[in-house]
Amino acid sequence: MMCDMRKTKRMIPAMLLAAGMLVVITLHSCKRDHLTLTTTSTVNMLTYLQQNADQYSLFTQIVEKAGYSSFLNAYGAYTMFVPTNDGVTAYLKKNNKASVNDIDVNTAKNLVSISIIQDTIATNLFTDGRIRTPTMLSQYLITGAANNNGVSTITINKQANLLKGNIRLGNGIIHVIDNMLVPATLTLAQTVEQQSQYSIFTEALKATGFYDSLNVAPANNTVASRKYLTLIAQPNSVFAAAGIPDFATLRQRYSTTGNPKNPQDSLYLFVAYRVFPELSYLTDLATITSHSTLAPLEITTSELDGQDVLLNNIVFNGVLEPGAPLDRSLSDVSATNGVLHSVQANYKIKVRKPGPLYFDLGDQPEIKRTPGLYRSGRYPAPTGYVFQLGQLADVTWVGAGGAGNFFRYCTTGPVPSSSEYYYGNDFIQPADRFRTGTNGMASITFKTPLLVKGRYKVWVDYKRGTSTNPTFVSIDGVTLPNVINVNDGVNDAESDAVLEAKGYKRYSESPLTPGNSAGGGNGHVGRLAGTINIATTDRHTLTIFTPSGGGAAPISLDVVEFRPIDMPSQVYPKLGRDGTLKY
């Protein structure tokens, strides 16, 4: 027993040690684990606003008032423009509200809805115009940049400056801005009416009845295509510069029927011509060149020249008709049902008579610009000068393979041979093979020069070749009835009248070669593709295509003629080698 006691005594330190370890282990396991259970510390929008209450507490209150706090903390893909507390305070002060509590629920909903886009838009997607997706209020926000005292900032909706962009959160992107975004509340008609500088134009809107049609909120508009409009307003100063000091003079000058509400009346058309049934901000006008208007079948063209957006800047018959510039500072004004622009010069519908258009297919700006190429006599077939898809702005095609996917511009030699009577001594070949399938081009599309509305006979002028593929012409997608077969020739024994009755003609100044029943006119043949009704004065699309897959020969196209049907002759003038017309 003694021995046992001693043994036990000896073991005391060991036991103490064991007990101590037990305590340490137990205490240790009691300590709470700090395990990170989320994969990211990024929060959602509302939490972010709450975390930064010193800057965003007021906007958070508006969000809560609008009842939108729950979805802003759920998953999604939003972009939100958040004004700082200073911005909200400025808004409250401007509207004589003591606090956010004084804003009613509907206003709060509008204020938040205009600030949220259901898309993720980082600042690199900001352009000069509207953001690609509308806000939750279905109004578009416009972006831009402004310079104040040498410091440039991005502006939002011309109302606020960007303070800090691209804060990426769990459910989207926040951009911090210095002012409250306020939705447009007026319609286009009301926006114009409110500004005294548009008083003459407002009267014209009222007299023609357009005031009412421009005064409909999108929600109440039953015509889906007229919910959003673009209005080109004309200030009094511009009217005055055009010699129109008041509405009476305007009415006197334009109203032809005496009743401006009559759709035939010129004043009605004058106003209708200024309304586009589309939502086009300045960037849209700068990038899209043709816009239909409410004046039936009349289009307005727009283009960017330097920094100016010009309306109806048109080259017609080789003469530049200078366009009317828009006033950038007064334009891009959003209304509930569209956008308002201000024009700096009086413009109206131009009455044009349809005239013949001889569209030399090789007359492309890029070809003319290349030195020593256009009609130079240096690039004869079969080599010519080759362009690839994308190099010619006004020509596109569908082609495949090495022999089918290019555009060849050819001239004659320095001295054209005795059988060559091309208009301007040049022609084009759509690739080596005009056919479907691989190594062939199946269709080629040109943008024509300006074509005045009217009825035209369309002649395709070609040089006779070996390809027998049936070829068709379509204009704006309307296929013309006659088949073109470049293997068809004319018989020089037949008179112009007989040929024309068959739908053929000798378009060139080639001398007659009697006795040559198929290769007459040295093989320069004009073929009537059909008659087309051109509805609008615009640049139209001309497509030449074949549905056939045979053959391995190129086709040589010279000119496409648009001759008005009431032109005295469909044959004369003929088209000369030197690029002039031969009467």
Add this chain to the structure above:
Amino acid sequence: MFKSKLYKTLVIALIAVSACSCKKYLELRPYDGVVRDEFWQTKEQLLSAVIGCYTSLTVQSSSADKSPVENFFVWGEIRADMVVPGIGMTLDENNVVNGNILPTNSVTSWRGFYRIINQCNTVLDYAPNVKAVDNTLTQTQLNGYLAEALTLRSLMYFYLVKTFGDVPLKLKSTSSDTDIGQIPKNTRKEILDQVVADLKLAESYAVTSYGNNAYDKGRITRYTVNALQADVYLWMDNYADCITACDKVISSGRYGLVTSTSQAGWFNPLYVAGNSAEGIFEIQYDQQLLNPFYNMFLTTRARYKANPIVVDEFYTTDLQDENNKDIRGVDAAVRVGDQTIYKYVGLDKDNTRTIDNSYAHWIVYRYADILLMKAEACIYSNRGAETLNIINTIRTRAKALPASALSPNADDVSGLTDYVLAERAREFAYEGKRWYDLLRNAKRNNYARLDILISAAVRVVPASFQQSTVNKLKDPNSHYFPINQYEIQNNPNLVQNPFYK
């Protein structure tokens, strides 16, 4: 007794064996590299360290980065008006063209430049010690190497100042962990003052010739230092010193314009063969070291194309006679048919390089540049007549067309500025100079000619971004790139350019 002796012997043997075998895995020196205290022993090692600095100009610091030479082109051209996006242009580069630059944009990475700065710093720190070890290294030789490192470092800082404005100035090498510091930005003035001081020293150190044409063009000589001095002084609006530096190169008699009656006779020595009489400093490529230009300009997914207006508005054309042309334009700078940027990929009028012989040099400075820098400085030194003389010399050599001529008076500062700028655009098309030329002329006299930048932007920025870009350019801070997000995150002492908030 015997047993204990045996044990002792065994123990001693064991220790002996293990101590021996320990050597390999306790050794801290790498097997496959050279460490600093084994390097910097001979003048040959010093030479290879210096040449390494040049080589770094041509290689990427990481696969995500561009080589500095590629950045010379990208930074110098894509914000200006002579380049438009090709099909293969990256989204980041496209955003730069559109004036939509964020700090996350990879184009704003400066890593390759600071890598070379560090290499130069290493040479500057350790080269002097070599002389103590290797007695065959003379002081003159050592000075030559130091001049190369100083000049190359100055060139890098000069690019950084022109591109980013204020950047951190690091003059000591980062050779150990203790050298890694988070240093703040210095002002551009501090950096340029350092560059001026370094170049003064380098000028006194540098050799005038290496006795070999390729070395004289490919490595830094005293005249390279003078050329860089001229460029730096011009940027700092120090016209008198700029003219002095230019005159040093001109009066050296070592350089001259390549004169030839034909386009081929001009294009071939200058761009195809390289190292012409005109070249002052050219970054050398050869069959072992291909340049990146083939992929940038010539493939079907070319990243950059010439702006279609370049031929029309810069060189102009004679529509009657295609052979009457500015030899620098069609088929030299640009191939008109598909708007290919032709300078670095063309062999002659009709033939282009293939990918395996794509080794045109990148010209940093050439004699024409010296002349035109002098012409620009003369405008602001009341020596307008000299300016016009120089421009006419350049134009005569190039067979410039009358349509591209301007006729400002010798005292018309603004008109002469436009003329020099336009002539520089024609002469140095796609040589990475255009944006810096525009910016230098725009910023002069407190942005008196901001219109230069704006009209250039109007020519090239897509319609949908035009107005915002114009308004952004009215803020001088926007002319400099943001510091890349990567650097900002790693160095809290860096303050972002205030425009990019």
